[in-house]
Amino acid sequence: MLSLSIARAPAATTERIVVEAYTGLAIGGVDPVAYFTDGQMLKGLPEFELMAQGAVWRFRNEDNRAFFAAAPQIYGPQFGGYDPVDVARGVAVAGQPRLWLIYGQRLYLFAREDSRNAFAARPDATARAAAAAWPALRETLAR
Template sequence: MTARRQEGNGLRLAAVAIALLGCGLAGARLDLAARAATSERIVADRYTGLAIGGFDPVAFFTDGRAVQGDPAFEVSQGGAVWRFSNPDNRAFFIANPDVYSPRFGGYDPVDIARGVTFAGTARLWLIVGHRLYLFGHEDTRAAFAADPARYLHDATRRWAVLKETLAQ
């Protein structure tokens, strides 16, 4: 075999190795996407277990704004870790988790009304009828604010079925 042909074979082997490596990385990326798509009944960070990004759910009601919780004041409830900005808020939550936790597990109610789950964020929120709602997009929050009764009717009906498809 000539030196030129040997070089060509080496290049082909390198190309095959790079292609196999690329396939392995693509498979890893697909696996990561599949794990990220796993849905829970309460929106929580899959690495830390923190609900609503570690924000204090009671502070939305008491302070009227999103307040980052303190790791010194946390509680595990419903398969998620909830953080609070002070011990009183922690106590309020423990006494009434259904009142202070976001409705629909923290999923965007407009998307729930459409029959899909999309995680809300603590940065986009509203309190309507003494309940906290989180939204995934500014436009869904605006639509909900314009006609909450419409979305709540459909979301409540669909949530009963959707939550059964989510992991506990």
């Protein structure tokens, strides 16, 4: 008997938004609004999907989907979900939905715990450096 095991699709790092390579799901199907409303990482549901910015976003409920649709720049992860510490260095490394932080009313995802810790130690400086590096880095990523 042949047994197939399907591993979770790795995040694509050649896109302007971090998405799962095979599903197109942004941030692994996690509801980006739930970080703000519930203070935790919660999976979105297929019945509350929205296509935006070339990615499929999932939400826990209709309200969260509506909040995101009205203000994706607020609720979506900064720098397309790439780790801001790496972005500041000019490198696109996909952030992980389980490693997150809200700073300045914006969501940041991190690739590693040490990146999150470094950002938390100097959030203003790191966010400014990442914001300065992002436009050039973003242009190197696929549309």
